[in-house]
Amino acid sequence: MKNNSIVTPASQNQAIYESANIIKYYEQINDLQPAEQMILDRLSAHLPTMKMLDIGVGAGRTTQYFCDRTAHYIGIDYSPEMINACKQRFPETVKRQFQVCDARDLHCFEDQQFDFILFSFNGIDYVDHVDRLTILKEIHRVSKPGGIFCFSSHNLQSFERTFSFKSQWSWNPIVTYTNLVVTGILRLLNRPMNLAEIKNSSYKIVKDESHNFRLNTYYIRPLEQIDQLSQHFKDIQIYSWKNDIELVSQADRLANIDQWIYYYCTSFIQGPDD
Numbered sequence: 246m247k248n249n250s251i252v253t254p255a256s257q258n259q260a261i262y263e264s265a266n267i268i269k270y271y272e273q274i275n276d277l278q279p280a281e282q283m284i285l286d287r288l289s290a291h292l293p294t295m296k297m298l299d300i301g302v303g304a305g306r307t308t309q310y311f312c313d314r315t316a317h318y319i320g321i322d323y324s325p326e327m328i329n330a331c332k333q334r335f336p337e338t339v340k341r342q343f344q345v346c347d348a349r350d351l352h353c354f355e356d357q358q359f360d361f362i363l364f365s366f367n368g369i370d371y372v373d374h375v376d377r378l379t380i381l382k383e384i385h386r387v388s389k390p391g392g393i394f395c396f397s398s399h400n401l402q403s404f405e406r407t408f409s410f411k412s413q414w415s416w417n418p419i420v421t422y423t424n425l426v427v428t429g430i431l432r433l434l435n436r437p438m439n440l441a442e443i444k445n446s447s448y449k450i451v452k453d454e455s456h457n458f459r460l461n462t463y464y465i466r467p468l469e470q471i472d473q474l475s476q477h478f479k480d481i482q483i484y485s486w487k488n489d490i491e492l493v494s495q496a497d498r499l500a501n502i503d504q505w506i507y508y509y510c511t512s513f514i515q516g517p518d519d
């Protein structure tokens with residue numbers, strides 16, 4: 246942990262993203278997720294004129310797909326080690342840059358300069374609630390009006406299911422056993438949280454299985470996420486990370502239990518009548 250600053254769940258997360266074994270893990274993942282591929286295909290005609298900000302770029306998994314297709318690509322991460330990994334993999338040029346920068350404070354960027362902002366693979370989920378709202382505000386500030394913002398976030402509906410012993414039964418006894426063990430560990434690590442509390446919450450910060458249960462991760466219900474976004478973004482579309490099928494109806498959104506969801510929306514400036 247840096248300096249003598251107070252240790253918070255968010256600062257614990259940051260320390261994890263600076264550790265050597267985690268950098269190595271992100272250096273080894275290369276594929277786009279199905280929803281990301283759909284977004285790339287959909288934007289491909291526009292990318293050559295777009296200035297893109299890739300937030301929480303990690304070791305550059307998305308860089309390889311976007312940097313040569315966009316007019317100007319900037320990747321940022323609050324982990325200096327992640328940024329070093331990017332610079333080694335993708336040497337900087339006039340139109341491809343990397344910077345250590347925290348999404349909670351994008352002061353190094355002027356207002357309304359990006360056409361496309363990506364915060365992929367749930368990177369927004371590693372800060373607390375107030376900081377998450379600050380990030381959304383900052384992203385809106387640096388987006389051009391009409392600019393696209395795309396990100397994914399963990400789905401509390403999925404966590405609710407994983408947290409329930411009753412939902413773990415399968416015809417396959419090995420699957421049942423494995424599921425029950427995971428639920429037991431989650432319950433232990435997230436004490437004194439209980440199922441009723443999760444059912445009654447629109448978001449929660451929890452320890453899940455990622456990176457060996459070390460991260461503190463924000464999970465949110467899709468309808469609540471849409472609400473958070475709607476102050477600054479319009480035309481909000483949502484997709485499971487697993488495919489390119491949009492979840493359109495309220496019923497589909499409420500029923501979805503995929504672990505994370507992609508959100509695709511457009512930045513707008515509120516007029517006096519909005």
Ligand SMILES: C[S@@+](CC[C@H](N)C(=O)[O-])C[C@H]1O[C@@H](n2cnc3c(N)ncnc32)[C@H](O)[C@@H]1O
Nearest residue numbers: 262301302303306322323324347348365366368
């Ligand atoms: C789950 S990893 C994903 C990395 C990369 N986007 C990928 O898909 O492979 C999340 C990344 O977001 C970064 N991150 C988390 N919170 C951040 C913040 N507040 N500002 C900038 N980067 C952040 C972490 O350092 C980490 O590299």
